[in-house]
Every structure is written in C-alpha cells, then in structure tokens.
Amino acid sequence: MSEPIRHPRNPSWWKRSAEPAAYVPLAGRTSADVIVVGGGIVGLTTGLLLKEAGMRVTLLEANRVGEGTTGYSSAKLTSLHRLSYASIEDRSGREAARVYAEANEWALARIAGFAEELGIDCQFQRRAALTFTRDADRTHEIDAEVEAGRRAGLAVEKVVDSDLPFPIAAGIRLDRQASFHPLRYCLGLAKALDGAGCHVHEGSQVEEVEGEDERVLVRTRDGAECEAPHVVLACGIPFLDRGGFFARVHPSRSYCVAMSGADVPPESMSINIGEPTLSIRPIPRAEGEPLLLVTGADHKTGQAEDHEEPWELLETFAQQEFGAREVVARWSSQDYMSVDGLPLIGRMRPSSQSIHVATGFGKWGLTLGTAAARILADGLTGATNPWAETFDAGRSQLSGGLGEAIGEGMNDAKRFVGDRIRQLSGPEPEELAPGAGAICRHEGDAVAAYRDEEGRLHLLSPTCTHLGCRVVWNSAETSWDCPCHGSRFSVSGEVLNGPAVTPLESL
Ligand SMILES: Cc1cc2nc3c(=O)[nH]c(=O)nc-3n(C[C@H](O)[C@H](O)[C@H](O)COP(=O)(O)OP(=O)(O)OC[C@H]3O[C@@H](n4cnc5c(N)ncnc54)[C@H](O)[C@@H]3O)c2cc1C
Ligand code: FES
Known part of the structure; x- marks a missing residue:
C-alpha cells in the first residue's frame, strides 16, 4: 500500500496545537447510503447531519481529517465577508444577499451548537x-x-x-x-461521525467514481471500493472531469x-x-x-x-x-x-442524480461550507432547503461558453509563464542546490527538477496532467503548482490539489 499520510512542510498553528486522531484507510469492498469524499468542514458536517437523519455514511479523506484548507484557514466565523453584500445584490439581487446572510447566520449558530452539544474543546x-x-x-x-x-x-x-x-x-x-480552532472542531465532528454504521477513513484518496445516475462505485488509490446510491464531493474543487468546475471557479x-x-x-x-x-x-x-x-x-x-x-x-x-x-x-x-461570489452547491450537473458537490466558498467556507452541508443533507433526505436554489451548482452552467472559459484561464496562465518559458536557458538539474527546484533543460527537454535535502534529484514531466499547462515551482511549499486551474503536485509527482487526478510523470 502507498504511503497514505502526507506531512506538510509548513504546518499551521492549528495543526501544531491539536492532537491528531487516526482512522484506518478504506479496505476491500463496502457499501453505504452516502459516500462523502473529503474530510474538511463541508464533508464532516454533511456526514454528521446525514448520520443524524439515520443514514449510513462512509467518509473518505485522502490525507488527514481537517488538515485541508479548513485546518489551514484563519478560522473566523462570521457573516461579514469583507465587502460582499453590495456586490451580491448587484450581481444576483437582494434576495440572494438575504439568503447569503441567513445561511451564514444559521451556520454560525450550528457550529456553536455542535461545539457545545459534542463537547468539542475548540476555543x-x-x-x-x-x-x-x-x-x-x-x-x-x-x-x-x-x-x-x-x-x-x-x-x-x-x-x-x-x-x-x-x-x-x-x-x-x-x-x-x-473565532474557533478549526482542526479541533473537525476532529470533534469526525469522532461524532465515526461509529454506529458510519465510518471515517483517512489515507483514502478517491481516484475514480463510476456511475452517475442510480448508484456510484468509488475506488481509492489503493484499489479499495465503496458503493452507494449517492456520493458527495466535498474535496475543494471536484476532481471529476464533469461539470467543468475548473472553468467556473479559480x-x-x-x-x-x-x-x-x-x-x-x-x-x-x-x-x-x-x-x-x-x-x-x-x-x-x-x-x-x-x-x-x-x-x-x-x-x-x-x-x-x-x-x-x-x-x-x-x-x-x-x-x-x-x-x-x-x-x-x-x-x-x-x-x-x-465568478458571482456565491458558492456552487448541489448536483454536479443537472442530469447527475447521484453525484453532489460543494465548492467556490471564496475564502469564507467555514460558515458557507457548514450551510452547504445542510443544503446537501436536505437534498439527500428529501427535505426542502430555503437556500438551495440561490447556491445551486447548476445556476452558472456556462452554456456554450465553457470552452471559452477554459481557454481564458489557460491564456491568462500562459501569459504568466510565457516569458519564463521563452527565457529558459537552464539551469541544468545538476546545478540545483539541496532544497531547490526549477524547470530545467535536460537532454534537450524541459523537466521539473528538484534536489532534496539529501542531494537526490527528482525529475518529473513539467506538463500538468489536467489539461497540459506547464507547472511552476513553489519554493514556499516545495510543490509544483499549475497556473491554469490550480492543480498542485508534490516533488514526487502526487496530486496535492485537483482538478488533476493523475500524478506528474516521473522521468
Ligand atoms: C488562508 C485561508 C484562510 C481562510 N480563512 C477563513 C476564515 O477565516 N473563515 C472562513 O469562513 N473561511 C476561511 N477560509 C475558507 C475556508 O477555509 C474554506 O472555504 C473551507 O475550509 C473549505 O472547506 P472544505 O471542506 O470544502 O475543504 P477542505 O478543508 O480543503 O477539505 C477538503 C478535503 O478533501 C480532501 N480531498 C481532496 N481530494 C480528495 C480525494 N480525491 N479523495 C479523498 N479526499 C480528498 C482533502 O485532503 C481535504 O482534507 C480560508 C481559506 C484560506 C485559504
Ligand atoms: S491544466 Fe488545468 S490545472 Fe493544470
């Protein structure tokens, strides 16, 4: 089995001040009423609301619960989101702004409620x-x-x-x-979710989702499988290449x-x-x-x-x-x-009966993500939700404009990297100091080269496996980041952030 848990180069304060839990990876073949992919605030809250409604939930987290964006946020819980209400009114109308406020206020109260009811020591x-x-x-x-x-x-x-x-x-x-401690809060939710027919699995990166209409089969990187009538992709940007989310959020x-x-x-x-x-x-x-x-x-x-x-x-x-x-x-x-400052929540595309998503929180997803969990849970239990229409993931289907939007994202990024590619005259990988990475020339081709602290060279293809843009070196996080739609890869090529699902090719 592959190494399931990645250790961050720059652990957040939240990571440094929480006691990690350990949940075993998914193994074999199992089934559930709902599979939740992603153990951040959205996935965990959705899972818990569904458990409370009597459903059997299996939550699959690629790394550790709470250690995605949620555990690396600034952990403010508020309905005041910089300047947002005036622009939401302008773009989507007064009712949308009212719904936005109501959903955030509900979420703040729900988080306070969970913290108290579950006795979570989350400051x-x-x-x-x-x-x-x-x-x-x-x-x-x-x-x-x-x-x-x-x-x-x-x-x-x-x-x-x-x-x-x-x-x-x-x-x-x-x-x-x-304000709160987001990682301790997530760990508290995970503890409440696991057990009594529900399961939390860490080190369980989902690579494939088969089916979209009645049942789905989810397969992890290690080949374990889980089957269910519904899957919720609560993993940041949906990694499935359906619905064109990579062109609808940046x-x-x-x-x-x-x-x-x-x-x-x-x-x-x-x-x-x-x-x-x-x-x-x-x-x-x-x-x-x-x-x-x-x-x-x-x-x-x-x-x-x-x-x-x-x-x-x-x-x-x-x-x-x-x-x-x-x-x-x-x-x-x-x-x-x-694009419009509202999150995208609900069916992955209007025709998807079984695949549900939540993304586009605009850096306010602790409250908006908690509200998303309620929308998703209501949708799956057949309850009417008052905010679902405003945030519906299908509302901004780029009818006929998807190709244009993809092109725009890529042109933007190409402008950014263009000069660097043109100027590329080296270095040779051999010239890299320990800890350094760069796009290098190697036997006439460009390679993404990194020399680790022990002096070993790691050579990867610099071509992003999503849509083929060239990755750039992120010295702060020691990662290869794609300027087109934001996929990120480790120095050994593994996917850190989607929409890419396939690792960078090792050379
Ligand atoms: C620096 C920063 C500060 C912020 N501060 C605030 C704030 O103060 N207040 C606020 O409201 N919001 C804030 N936000 C936004 C907020 O943190 C996010 O919107 C929210 O955490 C998103 O939650 P999530 O559950 O969707 O994502 P995540 O917490 O990232 O959870 C997604 C999980 O999915 C997992 N995953 C991904 N792919 C797979 C796969 N294929 N298989 C299995 N698992 C997978 C990931 O490992 C991850 O754990 C901030 C964001 C940033 C970047
Ligand atoms: S080409 Fe889309 S993320 Fe790299």
Missing part, C-alpha cells in the same frame, strides 16, 4: 467582526456595504473607531461573531503568519478592503499571551513571482503595526473563488 469564542478602510476615499464603499448588509438582515453598523492600533477612516462592525492562495509579542493583540477579528488583503485576529493560547494571526497577500495559484514574499509582507505589517516580534507558525493554503 469557540464570540467576537466582533470588522471590515475597515484606512483610505478616506473609500468610505463610500463601507457606506454601501452597511446599507446592503442591513437590507440582507444583518445588524451591521458603521464605525470610525476600532481596537486596532492604527486609525481607520471607516469600518463595518458586526457583533456576536466568533483557486486563490493566501498566506498566514501567527506571531507572538504583539503589544496590543486586538479582541476583534478584522479585514481591510484594500490590496493586499490583510485579515487580523487573535489566537488564544492555553498558556501565555494570545498570538496575533495575520492572513492575506493572496494570488492565483501558480501565479506568484515569489512564493516567500507574501509571508514577509504579512510579517512586516504585524511588526510595524502591532509590535509583533516572533513568527510562531506560518503557512499557506488555497480556496476556490466563483
């Missing part, structure tokens, strides 16, 4: 959320968002002061939001630094409206002062000039503005952004 703490600008020329955007937020049903208020250590020009404040990476020594760690959770994104919150610790967590400096996956620079930017901001001194943990992660 759930109520806090105010704040969206702010330091730029007097942008206060009209704050005004518009306050009005749209109120129309959507949120008790938002405009403020000109905050507990941040610098002046703001204006802000939107929403009280009684929350992956965006964000960076996080947790630092100690800040003079005045704020009590609130805040986020700016400028560029780069700067999202701020305190992290309570069992012993010692709270840490300061700063998140942001986003870029499209595979499209950064320098993958270390975002961390440096966040660190400098934390030092200059908060007096933070020491980096305790730093990590990065990616989430999927939809």
